Amino acid sequence: MSVELSRPGVVLNASGLSAGYEGRAIVSDITIEAQPGHVVSVVGPNGSGKSTLLKSLVGVVRVLEGHVTVDGKEITNQTPEHVATLGVGYVPQIDDVFPPLSVKENLEIGGYLLKRGDVASRVEAVLAFFPKLSAMLARRAGKLSGGERKMLAMGRVLMLSPSVLILDEPTANLAPLVATQLLEEYVRGFADAGATVLIVEQRAKAALRISDWTYVLGGGRVVLSGPPKELEQNPVFVDSFLGGGTRR
Amino acid sequence: MSVFMPSFGFGLISAAVLAIAAVGFTMQFAVTNVLNLAYGSIMINSAFVTYWVNRTGVSVWLALFVGVACGAVVSWCLNRFIYTPFQRRNPAAITVVIVSLGVDLIGTFGLQAIISGSDVSYIMSQGRELHILGMDLSVVELIIFAICAVVLVSVRLLLKFSRLGKAMRATAANRSLARNSGVKTDLIVSLTWLISGALCGLAGTVFAIDAGTFGATSAELYVVLILAAVFLGGPGEPYGAMLGALTIGLATEISAAYLTSDYKEVVAFLVLLGMLAFRPFGLFGSEKTS
Ligand SMILES: Nc1ncnc2c1ncn2[C@@H]1O[C@H](COP(=O)(O)OP(=O)(O)O)[C@@H](O)[C@H]1O
Ligand SMILES: [Mg+2]
Numbered sequence: 168m169s170v171e172l173s174r175p176g177v178v179l180n181a182s183g184l185s186a187g188y189e190g191r192a193i194v195s196d197i198t199i200e201a202q203p204g205h206v207v208s209v210v211g212p213n214g215s216g217k218s219t220l221l222k223s224l225v226g227v228v229r230v231l232e233g234h235v236t237v238d239g240k241e242i243t244n245q246t247p248e249h250v251a252t253l254g255v256g257y258v259p260q261i262d263d264v265f266p267p268l269s270v271k272e273n274l275e276i277g278g279y280l281l282k283r284g285d286v287a288s289r290v291e292a293v294l295a296f297f298p299k300l301s302a303m304l305a306r307r308a309g310k311l312s313g314g315e316r317k318m319l320a321m322g323r324v325l326m327l328s329p330s331v332l333i334l335d336e337p338t339a340n341l342a343p344l345v346a347t348q349l350l351e352e353y354v355r356g357f358a359d360a361g362a363t364v365l366i367v368e369q370r371a372k373a374a375l376r377i378s379d380w381t382y383v384l385g386g387g388r389v390v391l392s393g394p395p396k397e398l399e400q401n402p403v404f405v406d407s408f409l410g411g412g413t414r415r
Numbered sequence: 416m417s418v419f420m421p422s423f424g425f426g427l428i429s430a431a432v433l434a435i436a437a438v439g440f441t442m443q444f445a446v447t448n449v450l451n452l453a454y455g456s457i458m459i460n461s462a463f464v465t466y467w468v469n470r471t472g473v474s475v476w477l478a479l480f481v482g483v484a485c486g487a488v489v490s491w492c493l494n495r496f497i498y499t500p501f502q503r504r505n506p507a508a509i510t511v512v513i514v515s516l517g518v519d520l521i522g523t524f525g526l527q528a529i530i531s532g533s534d535v536s537y538i539m540s541q542g543r544e545l546h547i548l549g550m551d552l553s554v555v556e557l558i559i560f561a562i563c564a565v566v567l568v569s570v571r572l573l574l575k576f577s578r579l580g581k582a583m584r585a586t587a588a589n590r591s592l593a594r595n596s597g598v599k600t601d602l603i604v605s606l607t608w609l610i611s612g613a614l615c616g617l618a619g620t621v622f623a624i625d626a627g628t629f630g631a632t633s634a635e636l637y638v639v640l641i642l643a644a645v646f647l648g649g650p651g652e653p654y655g656a657m658l659g660a661l662t663i664g665l666a667t668e669i670s671a672a673y674l675t676s677d678y679k680e681v682v683a684f685l686v687l688l689g690m691l692a693f694r695p696f697g698l699f700g701s702e703k704t705s
Contacts, residue, residue, distance in 0.1 A: 225595065227591060227594075227595070246594065247591070247594040247595045248594045248595075248597050248598060248599050248600070250595075251594075251595055251596060251597035252597060257595050259591070259592065259595070262589050262591070262592060263592065264589075264592070265584070265585050265588040265589050265592065265593075266588060266589075267584065267587075267588050268581070268584055268585060268588060272581055272584075272585075275581060276581060276582070276585045276593065276596050276598065277596055279578075279582065279596050279597050279598050280596075280597040283578070323596065324595075327597070
């Protein structure tokens with residue numbers, strides 16, 4: 168399994184970030200970093216601002232304060248279409264495909280920025296990575312199952328061979344087995360191939376298992392962070408996220 | 416039987432004209448997210464631009480291209496200088512609908528004031544009458560059919576096979592995700608105003624050709640038929656709009672032959688309501704596209 172990367176070794180960085188809707192901050196003073204080859208996860212209760220944070224990184228939500236850099240280059244408040252040109256792929260939590268378009272057309276739109284002649288071969292490469300999609304190229308994306316749909320959503324961003332992957336709860340609504348496969352095989356695989364992966368994940372245990380570093384969000388702020396081994400020892404974290412059962 | 420086939424012929428021609436208008440309208444609505452009720456007034460204004468060029472001695476079939484260009488430019492300007500600024504101040508969809516209604520009235524009655532209310536006709540030959548399967552069709556009416564066919568095939572090719580067309584459909588389906596994929600959706604929306612505006616201008620001229628004589632208010636209620644055709648087929652669905660236009664065109668003309676043509680819009684909406692009771696998202700529509 169391999170993902171070709173456009174520019175391996177790209178660091179994603181946010182510092183002192185505040186962002187929100189209509190000028191009102193939902194997340195405040197966030198400083199995070201993600202390294203190439205690493206999976207960095209963000210966990211936290213519903214409504215703590217995880218999605219808002221990711222959206223502010225890719226230009227969907229307005230940054231009010233602070234900076235976002237990719238590879239040392241400032242991308243704060245760039246348009247999403249510009250961020251896409253910099254090798255940053257973003258899979259939103261919901262509305263992650265184009266439902267009326269076929270699977271093939273979804274992938275082609277993912278490769279919109281490629282040279283015309285390169286699109287077909289890149290579609291082949293992505294299909295080799297998600298072979299299940301090959302059998303349903305003509306199907307409307309809106310008709311896919313939850314797991315197929317997520318694969319398509321990830322396939323769409325892989326079209327541009329991104330060096331940074333930002334994934335918002337990719338396992339939501341997936342059956343446990345499919346979720347585990349997606350995280351351990353694909354998400355971990357992207358990082359092992361050299362990509363920088365930032366993932367928001369509801370399943371805290373599963374997230375820790377594949378992560379190199381984890382940030383815990385609460386009320387729009389980073390309340391805790393560290394390598395998974397360390398968080399697993401932290402009683403506050405264990406009580407609120409791991410159900411308290413795994414202590415000791 | 417004696418009224419049926421001729422009215423069926425009228426219905427087909429009306430459907431062809433309506434299909435051109437409805438395909439443009441549904442494309443505009445789906446991609447730009449604006450329900451542009453001024454569509455009918457842009458149609459008739461474009462028809463008059465064709466008329467003024469035609470008056471100088473240019474064949475109506477050439478003057479038509481000026482009408483098409485007028486529809487494209489006017490629609491683009493309307494979005495750029497009126498709809499977009501209003502949207503920026505108040506993003507609620509209803510705002511632009513109300514504004515477009517105002518533009519429609521200004522466009523129609525502004526034109527009325529300029530031409531001082533008289534009805535006009537293009538200088539053109541209707542060509543031979545042909546009798547086909549009990550329908551009386553003129554050469555001009557067959558040309559209208561041909562134009563409709565060319566438009567529908569071109570729109571299909573554009574949306575299905577071109578990079579621009581796919582970007583238009585992606586923008587219509589999920590604008591935010593299209594931007595994340597690198598699509599410059601503002602540009603795509605601008606181009607859509609030009610393309611759908613061109614179809615609007617074309618529909619206006621073809622409508623006027625079909626009508627024979629026309630005035631500033633001739634298309635005043637036409638947007639009602641367009642809306643019926645578009646929502647019958649499922650908004651944002653070009654093939655749906657086509658089928659909707661066929662249904663509405665036939666239903667209105669055949670009912671006109673048996674009742675009176677005053678009920679055209681009523682019949683159109685009865686058909687629409689009847690169908691929506693069974694398929695709430697239109698013939699081709701799904702929850703997602705509406
Ligand atoms: N489009 C929006 N406009 C205004 N407020 C929003 C919007 N989206 C989310 N919010 C608010 O931002 C807060 C955080 O939401 P979100 O980032 O989705 O949290 P999470 O992903 O952690 O569940 C919530 O209180 C939510 O109500
Ligand atoms: Mg979320």
